[in-house]
Amino acid sequence: DTEVTQTPKHLVMGMTNKKSLKCEQHMGHRAMYWYKQKAKKPPELMFVYSYEKLSINESVPSRFSPECPNSSLLNLHLHALQPEDSALYLCASSPRPGQGAYEQYFGPGTRLTVT
């Protein structure tokens, strides 16, 4: 089973709202990732968790707050977003961080619209 699930599929939120995106995998992977993808662009890395610890933050604004409660779950908490944050948010996982040629498996994404 190479499935990464994400909820919700679609989200519309106002600039003053607080919402969360959820990602889950049951493949025993120990690295998890958040990406942001704008239309007609490749995914851009936001955060990397290695063994449930934040290992990379690509200078993402603090209105995005990641959380990894356990090895299977990854959340992205959203607060006071801007319209330009509207995008497809993709979660991915891979077996091990660091060494080794491990492909990342992606979820279907959450399409976020900020009004």
Place this chain on the structure above:
Amino acid sequence: AQKVTQAQTEISVVEKEDVTLDCVYETRDTTYYLFWYKQPPSGELVFLIRRNSFDEQNEISGRYSWNFQKSTSSFNFTITASQVVDSAVYFCALRGVIQGAQKLVFGQGTRLTINP
């Protein structure tokens, strides 16, 4: 620096034609990994293939084949007898390790449209 270039922004062909998607990469690493992903309109990136830098064998999987040439830093992807279901955006990516974590450097993607 690591970089991936997919010069073809969009390709449109008629069903059953063969089509090749180009990928050129830059890296100073002696060991590196290359990937192809497919992104259909639904949005999910689907892993297609991984190629290690020390393995230059070409690979065929059904109608898909990949040509890896280190001499020209290219990793091209060919679909034989294309089908409408092959319509998607295809990304080539290079793996680099930054701060101990795997990071994918993506090309800009090639939007492939297969017309009936």
